[in-house]
Amino acid sequence: MVNTSLSFESTYWPFKRYTEVYKRSLQDPEGFWAEEARKLDWFKTWDTVLEWQPPFAQWFVGGELNACYQCVDRHVKTWRRSKVAIYWEGEPGDSRVLSYSTLYRWVNKFASVLKNLGIGKGDRVTLYLPMVPELPIFMLACARIGAVHTVVFSGFSAQALADRINDTQAKLLVTADAGFRRGKLLELKNISDEAVRLSPSIEKVIVARRGNVIPKMKPRRDFWLHDLLDKAVVFVPAEPVESTHPLYILYTSGTTGKPKGIIHGTGGYLVFNNSAYKWVFDIKEESVYWCSADVGWVTGHSSIVYAPLCHGAAIVLYEGAPDYPSVDRWWDIIEKYGVTIFYTSPTGIRMLMKYGEDEVKKHDLSSLELLGSVGEAINPEAWQWYYENIGGERCPIVDTWWQTETGGIMISPAPGIEYAPLKPGSATFPLPGVNADIVDENGKSVPTGEKGYLVIKTPWPGMLMGIYQDPQRYKETYWSKFPGMFYTGDYAIKDKDGYFWLLGRADEVLKIAGHRVGTIEIEDAVVSHQAVTEAAVASKPDPVKGESIVVFATLKQAVSPSLQLKSEIRQHIRRTLGPIATPDEIYFVAKLPKTRSGKIMRRILKAVASGSNIGDLTTLEDEASVDEVRKAYEELKKEV
Ligand code: ATP
Ligand code: MG
Numbered sequence: 001m002v003n004t005s006l007s008f009e010s011t012y013w014p015f016k017r018y019t020e021v022y023k024r025s026l027q028d029p030e031g032f033w034a035e036e037a038r039k040l041d042w043f044k045t046w047d048t049v050l051e052w053q054p055p056f057a058q059w060f061v062g063g064e065l066n067a068c069y070q071c072v073d074r075h076v077k078t079w080r081r082s083k084v085a086i087y088w089e090g091e092p093g094d095s096r097v098l099s100y101s102t103l104y105r106w107v108n109k110f111a112s113v114l115k116n117l118g119i120g121k122g123d124r125v126t127l128y129l130p131m132v133p134e135l136p137i138f139m140l141a142c143a144r145i146g147a148v149h150t151v152v153f154s155g156f157s158a159q160a161l162a163d164r165i166n167d168t169q170a171k172l173l174v175t176a177d178a179g180f181r182r183g184k185l186l187e188l189k190n191i192s193d194e195a196v197r198l199s200p201s202i203e204k205v206i207v208a209r210r211g212n213v214i215p216k217m218k219p220r221r222d223f224w225l226h227d228l229l230d231k232a233v234v235f236v237p238a239e240p241v242e243s244t245h246p247l248y249i250l251y252t253s254g255t256t257g258k259p260k261g262i263i264h265g266t267g268g269y270l271v272f273n274n275s276a277y278k279w280v281f282d283i284k285e286e287s288v289y290w291c292s293a294d295v296g297w298v299t300g301h302s303s304i305v306y307a308p309l310c311h312g313a314a315i316v317l318y319e320g321a322p323d324y325p326s327v328d329r330w331w332d333i334i335e336k337y338g339v340t341i342f343y344t345s346p347t348g349i350r351m352l353m354k355y356g357e358d359e360v361k362k363h364d365l366s367s368l369e370l371l372g373s374v375g376e377a378i379n380p381e382a383w384q385w386y387y388e389n390i391g392g393e394r395c396p397i398v399d400t401w402w403q404t405e406t407g408g409i410m411i412s413p414a415p416g417i418e419y420a421p422l423k424p425g426s427a428t429f430p431l432p433g434v435n436a437d438i439v440d441e442n443g444k445s446v447p448t449g450e451k452g453y454l455v456i457k458t459p460w461p462g463m464l465m466g467i468y469q470d471p472q473r474y475k476e477t478y479w480s481k482f483p484g485m486f487y488t489g490d491y492a493i494k495d496k497d498g499y500f501w502l503l504g505r506a507d508e509v510l511k512i513a514g515h516r517v518g519t520i521e522i523e524d525a526v527v528s529h530q531a532v533t534e535a536a537v538a539s540k541p542d543p544v545k546g547e548s549i550v551v552f553a554t555l556k557q558a559v560s561p562s563l564q565l566k567s568e569i570r571q572h573i574r575r576t577l578g579p580i581a582t583p584d585e586i587y588f589v590a591k592l593p594k595t596r597s598g599k600i601m602r603r604i605l606k607a608v609a610s611g612s613n614i615g616d617l618t619t620l621e622d623e624a625s626v627d628e629v630r631k632a633y634e635e636l637k638k639e640v
Contacts, residue, residue, distance in 0.1 A: 017417060044062070066241060173196060264301075307408065451516055547583065552605055
């Protein structure tokens, strides 16, 4: 495949090694990725590296491999059989440690359980489990026999679970009696029963024991996992599957609308993640790696399960809430397991920032070497706090930009290749093989320093294979805005040094008196005021300016809201960004509406502000936050 637009020539200057690798990867993508693919164990080598029939890409066509084999079997043939694979920490304080050989034993037995229930290659299996070791084990067991898993976050409602089961037509649901959530038991089996009533495709339900709850079990439909394990055999061969065989279907967070069922294949996905993980986290044999995301998001799939285990890494898996039973729980876990790499989200950092540094100082965090951030742009305030207080000013922060659709990390510092000087708030540069660019409305590259739409100009191996059962939506969402380019839906800017800065969702860009301003730019300015912890910016139509700026902010615990504070914040934004960005309205709320994965749902704020329809709320964390925003909004209307 010939690449016609190499955009790095003038920008990615001083990093010699990175520039070399990056350049080569775009000049000869197929040669480059074939070399990366050889780092995995293939049962059969591919015939063609890439078959690109836009907009569908097939990687390593003709090749055969198995994801579970990559993540487990490979390691038990070496000294890693006695290495820790998973340090698991339960919310109540119980823990389990699984070596690679223990993991091997379990994935075989779980695969046997699946087979005994009639599950085979291509069948869809829904996993609705808390963050217990059984969750990654079931994912791997599905992969072992070629079944396709769909993990549904265990905080979702029966309806959200049923929607996902119905969309994938799963035959089997795996759940638990209950899961812990801030000390309380969430009765997952009962929720599952409600969902199964709405999902006729489910034939069998497996129930793992976690909470010692005795749920109702329906004969011949529901089975306890421990009973099934009694009848399981100890070895089930890892089935060679085609490189393009689907590994999983995963729904996006639903920040911008109805969640999309993203399909990822096996070969390309693993090759991409295996390489990206090494580049970004510079993983070493002795690393102890902890990603605090839930396995139910793409971060959990790629950055807790598949990429680290491909490398034979030791991972930490934590079941519960960051602030339970006390607000230093995360720091306690880092100390307890000697975590060297910690990967979390800006929303998590901002939440714990609220409690102050003393909570952090109670713990020895000197094992940390590298920090990561994902999920949203990290505002410079939170970046600095993370850098100073958690990383002790010695750990670089990798700010990683990616999406469910991209399968793996796309834009990020890459200390595994070469350290670039970091700029707080910038995800820095695209990884090798990622042909990222920023374009204008007509698909033309924008000059340095100008804002535009982030696109990926050529396929990469981690790219989604499609939206499940909906090729039309796939084409429309990603490939129709700019023909031949993958449209990310995000807005970005490249600075004079070639660094990428993500500026929020493109459909949230505000057009004010002819200027285009990213929501993140204004939010960063609001959050840099010392009274504010979090902010979200939305817009509403304005007959004169086009759009006017509406700010929703949460305040630090010790601060009380006042009109004086509003005017201070308004002045502060004016000073930071200029008069054009001065908000027309500011609201203080106790909580911002967020998705379960911690992303702010600005579309809800926009709907409230402009009085339009609120849309799909199935992935919202807390419905009360919407009422709260509405209330704040209405009260202010009275004040004015
Ligand atoms: P939906 O597509 O259903 O609206 P979503 O986009 O929130 O949901 P995800 O795939 O989980 O679902 O999130 C990907 C998005 O998260 C990216 O498009 C981007 O907007 C944001 N994001 C992730 N990491 C970063 C980062 N490091 N910096 C800035 N934004 C990020
Ligand atoms: Mg998205």
